[in-house]
Amino acid sequence: MDPAALLDAAEAARDHAYAPYSRFRVGAALLCDDGTIQPGCNLENASYGATICAERVAVGAAIAAGRRRFRAIAIAGPAGIALSPCGICRQVLSEFSPDGALRVVMRTADGSVRETRLAALLPDAFGPADLASAPASAHPPG
Numbered sequence: 001m002d003p004a005a006l007l008d009a010a011e012a013a014r015d016h017a018y019a020p021y022s023r024f025r026v027g028a029a030l031l032c033d034d035g036t037i038q039p040g041c042n043l044e045n046a047s048y049g050a051t052i053c054a055e056r057v058a059v060g061a062a063i064a065a066g067r068r069r070f071r072a073i074a075i076a077g078p079a080g081i082a083l084s085p086c087g088i089c090r091q092v093l094s095e096f097s098p099d100g101a102l103r104v105v106m107r108t109a110d111g112s113v114r115e116t117r118l119a120a121l122l123p124d125a126f127g128p129a130d131l132a133s134a135p136a137s138a139h140p141p142g
Helices: 003-014 054-064 087-095 128-132
Strands: 027-032 037-041 070-076 103-107 113-117
Touching: 003 027, 003 037, 003 054, 003 070, 003 103, 003 113, 027 054, 037 054, 054 070, 054 087
Parallel strands: 070 103
Antiparallel strands: 027 037, 027 070, 103 113
């Protein structure tokens, strides 16, 4: 995987962002195990809580296309602003990278490429294994 190419795809996705309120456009590019790059962009809503981040749009689109295994994600915000996934996006990404090995690629404010692993951004993530080890009484009925 070429991190710069993945960032280019995230920057292209950013151009499609729907951000009429904040004008803070974000794009993401999710590299799936089969080599597919799934783009996503932020989707704002007048009811701000209904806003969806670019990373979660990309994950949702990949899931809808039948993909469940991911190698990397690139995030691109406005030029000159380095972005990493927000807390909710980190949690969603950890669902598909329980070992935290997912590569996270960002462009720094000076334009260079920065890469890290999801585990560094979300140590001790809560995941499916935590549910499996919970006592039955902790699970809601149904």
